[in-house]
Amino acid sequence: MTMLESSHTSTDIQSKAANGAASEILLADIGGSHIRLGRLRQGQDCELIATLPTPTQDWTLFSTVLSEAARPFMSSASALSISIAGLVAPETGQVTAANIPCLASRPLAQDLQSLLGLPVVVTNDADCAALAEARVGAGRGHEVVFCAILGTGVGGGLVVKQRLVRGAGGLTGEWGHGPVVNEAPVQTSDGRSVPLPRFACGCGLSGCVDTVGGARGLERLHSFLHQTRRTSRQILEAWLDAEPAAVATVGVYVERVSGPLALVVNVTGASVVPVCGGLSRCPELITVLDLAVRKQILRKSDQALLVPSQLNDQAGLIGAAYAAEAFFQ
Numbered sequence: 001m002t003m004l005e006s007s008h009t010s011t012d013i014q015s016k017a018a019n020g021a022a023s024e025i026l027l028a029d030i031g032g033s034h035i036r037l038g039r040l041r042q043g044q045d046c047e048l049i050a051t052l053p054t055p056t057q058d059w060t061l062f063s064t065v066l067s068e069a070a071r072p073f074m075s076s077a078s079a080l081s082i083s084i085a086g087l088v089a090p091e092t093g094q095v096t097a098a099n100i101p102c103l104a105s106r107p108l109a110q111d112l113q114s115l116l117g118l119p120v121v122v123t124n125d126a127d128c129a130a131l132a133e134a135r136v137g138a139g140r141g142h143e144v145v146f147c148a149i150l151g152t153g154v155g156g157g158l159v160v161k162q163r164l165v166r167g168a169g170g171l172t173g174e175w176g177h178g179p180v181v182n183e184a185p186v187q188t189s190d191g192r193s194v195p196l197p198r199f200a201c202g203c204g205l206s207g208c209v210d211t212v213g214g215a216r217g218l219e220r221l222h223s224f225l226h227q228t229r230r231t232s233r234q235i236l237e238a239w240l241d242a243e244p245a246a247v248a249t250v251g252v253y254v255e256r257v258s259g260p261l262a263l264v265v266n267v268t269g270a271s272v273v274p275v276c277g278g279l280s281r282c283p284e285l286i287t288v289l290d291l292a293v294r295k296q297i298l299r300k301s302d303q304a305l306l307v308p309s310q311l312n313d314q315a316g317l318i319g320a321a322y323a324a325e326a327f328f329q
């Protein structure tokens with residue numbers, strides 16, 4: 001029998017699932033670079049067990065690395081709950097993770113369940129972040145929480161009354177895609193006034209918020225306006241130092257991202273928008289984006305609506321723990 005053949009019956013797994021609510025849950029936060037493995041024991045905080053490089057090209061290696069890391073903790077675990085940087089189709093369980101091609105169209109939960117003999121839950125990382133921020137982070141106490149991810153790209157998740165909204169195709173909260181970016185002219189540093197192009201997006205459309213709203217998008221805007229390449233961190237540092245080129249870039253960024261986000265707030269009725277991802281580590285950026293969004297929403301409030309994540313790197317593991325709780329209760 002190879003590593004990939006199942007040695008566990010569905011009865012084994014159902015019996016583990018039936019006991020799930022009472023015991024320990026293994027957690028994995030899987031990104032394109034690293035797998036963070038953790039566990040949650042009843043009445044305790046999430047504990048980080050290990051951080052491993054993610055094998056991205058080879059399924060056998062991926063599943064072996066994950067199962068070997070989890071093995072010492074499996075006898076006491078009732079389930080494995082995974083937060084993954086990819087889409088999870090609720091109808092089929094198939095995962096699409098651009099940065100982890102070896103998982104392409106694989107029903108990850110089902111395959112790992114057969115391999116490990118544990119019930120496995122797989123949830124999109126933005127959804128996990130939304131769940132975690134809504135339950136114990138920046139969205140705590142709010143009935144409708146929209147969590148905006150401004151990381152490498154743009155994503156999001158919606159939590160209503162503490163429950164994750166899981167829509168068709170697992171795509172709820174994906175405000176990063178759709179041809180909506182305002183093409184009104186922008187001023188380039190060589191004095192031209194030109195329409196903002198509809199940049200091509202990885203989803204196949206053009207003009208998506210994802211093309212200008214994440215770290216790569218901020219860099220793309222800066223490059224377009226000033227014909228020079230800088231990292232998002234350099235742009236934000238220069239902006240904080242009031243360097244004119246960076247001030248212009250961030251001005252366009254806030255203008256073009258705030259409109260679509262205001263629409264999301266109007267549609268969802270969110271009373272708080274925790275912002276996760278790398279750009280949320282610049283609280284000054286979140287503050288100016290918050291002011292711009294609040295000027296464009298129907299519900300007027302003098303309270304901050306966009307707030308930086310309170311959980312940061314922990315949001316994936318914590319959200320995965322809550323996703324498993326929802327599955328087993």
Ligand SMILES: [Zn+2]
Binds near residue numbers: 178204205
């Ligand atoms: Zn797109």
